[in-house]
Every structure is written in C-alpha cells, then in structure tokens.
Amino acid sequence: MRLIRLLVVLMLLSSALNSTAQPVTTSNNDRVQWFTDARFGMFIHWGLYSAAEGIWHGERLRNGNNYAEWIRYRNRISREEYGALAKRFDWSKINPEEWVLAAKKAGMKYIVITAKHHDGVAIWNSKVSDYNLSKLCNTNRDVIKELSVACRKHGIKLAFYYSHWLDWEHPFGWDHNQEITGRVTDEQYNQYWQQKVLPQLRELLTNYGDIAMLWFDMWVDHKTTIVKKEQLQQVIQLIHELQPKCLINSRLGLSIDNPGIDFETMGDNEFGAIYQKHPWETAGTIAHSWGYNALENQWKSTSQLLQSLIDNVSLNGNFTLNIGPRADGSIPYEGIRRLEDIGVWLAKSGESIYKSIGVSLRPSQHDWGRITTHNTGTGNQKIYLQVYNWPLDHILRVTGITTAPQRVELIRKSGRQSLPFTLNGPLLHIRLPQEAGDPFVSTIELSYDAAPAIEAKVIAESSFGGFALTGENITGDPSEFELVKYDGLRPAHMVMNKPGTISWRFYAPEAGKYSIDVSYHNGAKEKILCSVEMDGKQIQQALSPTSRVVVEPNGQYTDEFVNVTMGAIEVSKAGYYQVTAKFDPRTGDKFLFNRIWLNKLP
Numbered sequence: 001m002r003l004i005r006l007l008v009v010l011m012l013l014s015s016a017l018n019s020t021a022q023p024v025t026t027s028n029n030d031r032v033q034w035f036t037d038a039r040f041g042m043f044i045h046w047g048l049y050s051a052a053e054g055i056w057h058g059e060r061l062r063n064g065n066n067y068a069e070w071i072r073y074r075n076r077i078s079r080e081e082y083g084a085l086a087k088r089f090d091w092s093k094i095n096p097e098e099w100v101l102a103a104k105k106a107g108m109k110y111i112v113i114t115a116k117h118h119d120g121v122a123i124w125n126s127k128v129s130d131y132n133l134s135k136l137c138n139t140n141r142d143v144i145k146e147l148s149v150a151c152r153k154h155g156i157k158l159a160f161y162y163s164h165w166l167d168w169e170h171p172f173g174w175d176h177n178q179e180i181t182g183r184v185t186d187e188q189y190n191q192y193w194q195q196k197v198l199p200q201l202r203e204l205l206t207n208y209g210d211i212a213m214l215w216f217d218m219w220v221d222h223k224t225t226i227v228k229k230e231q232l233q234q235v236i237q238l239i240h241e242l243q244p245k246c247l248i249n250s251r252l253g254l255s256i257d258n259p260g261i262d263f264e265t266m267g268d269n270e271f272g273a274i275y276q277k278h279p280w281e282t283a284g285t286i287a288h289s290w291g292y293n294a295l296e297n298q299w300k301s302t303s304q305l306l307q308s309l310i311d312n313v314s315l316n317g318n319f320t321l322n323i324g325p326r327a328d329g330s331i332p333y334e335g336i337r338r339l340e341d342i343g344v345w346l347a348k349s350g351e352s353i354y355k356s357i358g359v360s361l362r363p364s365q366h367d368w369g370r371i372t373t374h375n376t377g378t379g380n381q382k383i384y385l386q387v388y389n390w391p392l393d394h395i396l397r398v399t400g401i402t403t404a405p406q407r408v409e410l411i412r413k414s415g416r417q418s419l420p421f422t423l424n425g426p427l428l429h430i431r432l433p434q435e436a437g438d439p440f441v442s443t444i445e446l447s448y449d450a451a452p453a454i455e456a457k458v459i460a461e462s463s464f465g466g467f468a469l470t471g472e473n474i475t476g477d478p479s480e481f482e483l484v485k486y487d488g489l490r491p492a493h494m495v496m497n498k499p500g501t502i503s504w505r506f507y508a509p510e511a512g513k514y515s516i517d518v519s520y521h522n523g524a525k526e527k528i529l530c531s532v533e534m535d536g537k538q539i540q541q542a543l544s545p546t547s548r549v550v551v552e553p554n555g556q557y558t559d560e561f562v563n564v565t566m567g568a569i570e571v572s573k574a575g576y577y578q579v580t581a582k583f584d585p586r587t588g589d590k591f592l593f594n595r596i597w598l599n600k601l602p
C-alpha cells in the first residue's frame with residue numbers, strides 16, 4: 001500500500017519537473033468537490049459511553065487503545081448496566097446547536113457525528129431498535145433531528161458515522177471476541193445486517209434531510225472479517241438510491257479504487273506523508289480518546305493541530321478533528337480553547353486552506369514549514385508559505401518557484417505587511433520582520449498574475465543557507481538503492497551495497513567555492529572511495545571504516561555516522577549544476593550514505 005503510494009508520488013513528482021504551478025482542481029469528481037474544498041470538518045463522538053467518561057466501577061479502560069467509547073467491550077459491561085448510563089444524561093443542558101456553533105466558529109465546514117458507534121446504540125429515536133438513546137433516556141428529544149436542523153440553519157454539512165461491522169448490542173452483531181468464541185454464524189450476521197444495519201441507514205437517509213456523507217468504520221480489509229462484499233454493496237446501493245450525492249469513505253471496508261468509495265480515510269491520527277490525487281482525510285483527536293474521557297491529559301497544542309491541517313492540505317487531504325462532548329452536551333474547555341484559536345487563525349488565513357492544495361514541490365522539502373496554493377481557477381494564483389518556525393536570521397528561503405511574485409505579503413491580524421524579496425534562479429529570499437506574523441503559524445502570501453513556473457527537482461536551500469543532498473532528493477532512479485528513514489537511532493540513509501552513482505540538481509546562487517562534506521557509515525573492513533563531481537571538476541576521498549556509537553549506557557549501540565570534509569569545488573558562475581557522487585563499495589559491503597552538505601565558502 002505504502003509502496004504504491006510512494007511510486008505514485010514519484011511519478012507525480014517526475015511529471016511535475018519543470019512544470020508550471022497550474023491551479024489544479026482539488027478533485028475531478030463533482031460529487032466530492034465540496035469535500036475537498038472544505039478541508040476542515042468536525043467529528044463528534046457522543047453516545048452512552050460519554051456518560052461513563054472512561055471509568056467503570058472505579059477502574060480505567062482495560063486492554064489497550066484507551067478509547068473511552070470502547071468501555072462497554074473493554075470492561076465487559078452488561079447490556080443492562082450499560083443501558084443504565086442513560087440516567088446520567090442531562091437533557092436540560094444538551095443542545096446540539098452549540099456543537100454546530102463551535103464548529104462554525106472554528107472554521108469547520110462539516111460535522112460527522114457518531115449516529116451509532118460500536119456499542120450499537122442509536123443516538124436518534126430509531127424505530128428499528130428500542131435500545132436507542134432517546135428511549136433509554138425516556139425522552140422524546142432526538143439529537144440527530146436537532147443537529148440536522150441546526151446544521152441547516154448555520155450552513156454546515158451533516159454526515160453520519162455508522163458502525164456497520166461492529167455492534168456490541170445486537171445478539172447477532174459482531175464484537176472482536178467472537179474470534180475466540182465463534183458465536184455468530186454468517187446467517188445470523190446477515191440477519192443483523194438485514195434487520196438493523198440497512199433499516200437504520202434507511203432511517204438516517206430518510207428522516208434528516210440532505211446527508212453529506214456516511215462515515216463507516218472498518219479499518220481492516222473486509223475479507224478478513226465476517227462482512228461479505230455483497231453486504232457492503234447493499235449499503236452502497238441503498239445510499240445511492242436514497243441520497244445519490246451522499247459520499248462514502250473507504251472505511252466501509254473497500255479501498256478507494258472501488259466504485260462507490262468517494263474518499264480515503266487514513267488510520268486514526270495518521271497524517272499524510274505524500275501527495276495523493278484522490279480525495280482523502282485524516283480523522284484525528286484533540287487529545288487521545290474520541291469519546292469523552294475524564295482521565296484524559298494529552299491535549300495537543302493549537303500549533304500542532306494547525307500544522308496537521310496544513311500538512312494535509314499541502315498533500316490534497318482533509319482534517320476531520322474530533323470533539324468528545326460530555327453527557328450534558330458540553331465540550332471540554334481544552335477543546336473549546338483550541339477550536340477558537342484555530343477559528344481566529346482561519347478567519348485571517350482561511351484562503352490558504354479552503355479550496356487550496358499543495359504545490360508540486362517535494363513534500364516537506366523546506367525545514368521552516370509548508371506551502372499551499374489557492375485554486376482560483378482563473379489566471380492569477382496565490383501561493384501561501386506557512387511558516388512554522390520563524391527564521392532567526394529573518395530570511396525565509398523558498399526553493400523551486402522560478403517566477404518572481406508581484407507581491408509578497410505577511411498576513412497579520414492587523415492587516416497585510418508587504419515584504420521585500422530577491423529571486424535568484426529558483427532561490428527566493430524573503431526579508432522578514434523581527435516578529436512572527438502569528439503565534440501559531442505565520443502565513444505569507446505570494447501573488448502571481450499567471451501560474452508561476454516550478455522547478456521541482458532542485459535541492460531546497462536550508463534555513464541559514466547551505467544545501468543537503470540526500471537519498472530523498474536525488475534525480476534519477478530512486479529505486480536503485482534502498483532508502484531508510486530516520487529510525488529513531490540512525491539518521492536517514494541510502495543503503496549502497498554495491499558500486500553506484502547518484503546525482504542531484506543543484507543551483508549555485510553565485511560563482512565561487514562550495515565546500516563538500518559527506519556523512520556516511522562504512523561497515524566494511526576497508527576504505528571506500530567516494531568521488532564528487534560538479535561542473536566538470538572532481539574531488540575524491542577514501543572513506544575510512546566507521547564503528548559503533550553508544551546511544552544509551554549499558555548496551556544500546558548503533559551504527560556510527562561520521563562527517564568528512566572532502567574539499568571544495570569552484571564554479572565559474574551562478575546557475576544549475578549536476579552534482580554526482582560515486583561510491584565503490586564491494587557488493588554486499590555495508591555502506592550507508594547519509595548526505596552531502598554543500599555550502600558556499602566565504
């Protein structure tokens with residue numbers, strides 16, 4: 001799966017070489033356009049479990065994931081005892097319109113609510129089963145009805161999470177433990193499907209107006225579960241029959257390549273690493289648990305949440321951020337605080353998020369942040385530099401856009417501030433004020449009257465200057481040598497276990513001498529020759545064997561990587577150069593190449 005994604009992105013990158021930054025549509029499927037335009041939505045986990053608050057008979061969640069909505073299964077709670085949690089709901093306080101207002105204020109465009117979670121409890125007044133929140137609470141209120149009215153009133157799209165595979169309430173529904181007990185047969189499971197799943201989906205798609213999407217939750221391949229493909233197809237058919245515009249996510253149990261699946265949902269809190277053409281989202285939490293958990297203490301910072309949103313947008317993805325209200329409907333303060341801060345940010349920088357997408361440069365090639373671009377659809381184009389880390393020397397270095405912008409403006413709360421810049425080939429330097437534009441993420445807008453030209457393959461300049469030539473930014477065939485990411489101990493590296501040559505596209509900002517440092521691990525017994533060539537000049541060095549390095553006392557060792565200054569190569573003028581490095585390990589030698597550092601000598 002990941003390998004395929006990697007290949008796709010490499011194809012995209014190579015086709016992007018020397019292209020222009022055409023304003024791309026974020027999707028070519030009309031039904032899903034609103035979703036990719038929206039970029040940011042709210043998830044709400046709310047149900048009977050909200051009243052347990054992650055504690056049962058004095059005990060925290062058992063067995064792993066620590067998701068409060070799993071408490072019935074994890075803590076082996078009986079149907080009756082679990083149903084009695086209904087007593088803790090305070091209907092005088094519950095007001096779904098407040099959730100909608102919080103979403104709106106945060107700049108979110110849609111809401112996905114857990115209509116039925118794994119516990120099997122419908123939170124609407126379902127005619128299909130009496131074991132629903134309204135009946136258990138003995139109220140004629142229907143939160144789904146109220147939420148749908150409020151969403152319509154405030155212009156927020158409404159979507160339902162529906163746990164189709166797992167249902168811990170229905171006698172023939174599925175819970176994981178049946179892998180041991182083997183309790184439910186295929187016939188019985190199909191009864192659950194025909195008598196509960198399909199009728200409840202029919203209710204949800206009939207009684208609450210337009211439903212923007214159904215969010216299913218099977219995070220393993222359906223072939224490894226009791227669910228049959230025909231059953232999933234019945235669901236798709238029903239949705240298309242009742243609400244043809246309603247979107248369906250990949251966690252139905254079918255991958256994005258299947259007809260009927262509109263967008264991909266990544267793993268929980270799994271953010272994108274590569275650009276993907278099809279619509280996709282990350283569902284994430286503000287803290288850890290989805291349902292309200294009294295023992296929660298892992299609140300993410302506003303910067304972190306904003307960066308997650310921006311990272312995903314830069315890779316064509318959405319962010320669906322969860323809140324877990326309490327049984328009285330209130331949203332925990334820590335959540336409200338962050339939603340409000342994000343809303344303030346989006347009110348001034350929203351153009352860089354909504355209807356926006358990334359540019360065709362290497363993802364995360366800049367160490368200061370990310371780039372998004374606004375899909376204007378017309379000739380002019382905006383590019384947004386999302387600065388996570390304000391450079392100490394007050395110069396923002398942007399690599400790969402070779403057209404000079406007409407304007408460069410820092411977006412501040414108080415207005416826009418024009419910034420001076422220079423463009424040298426693909427190297428844009430923007431002079432920044434002392435103060436960051438925003439305490440969380442500063443946005444700088446570049447305006448162009450036509451799609452700017454993009455030079456996708458050139459090595460990005462680091463903050464403070466200098467260029468790192470790595471296994472990730474080579475030109476040429478990236479599959480010849482294995483690329484290993486930073487694994488927690490060793491730095492990222494390329495495994496060169498046979499003689500080989502790798503090269504890069506480098507832009508020298510000026511004439512002069514560039515020093516060349518190489519960082520490597522040589523696990524062989526003998527020296528390995530390295531030669532580096534640029535502009536027809538070559539320098540060589542025999543790289544000595546390297547040893548082990550102690551990471552932590554008493555035995556945690558790993559491969560040592562060393563830096564060696566090989567010398568310098570002089571170029572006669574500014575411009576593009578191919579840099580080539582040649583290594584001659586014997587086949588099977590353990591030679592790990594980390595990077596070359598190129599730096600202009602004074």
Ligand code: JFZ
Nearest residue numbers: 067069070217219266267268283290
């Ligand atoms: C599921 C649910 O079990 C959970 O309660 C919550 O509703 C969440 C949104 O979805 O949990 C998952 C699903 C997928 C992964 C992990 C937990 N995953 O792919 O890593």
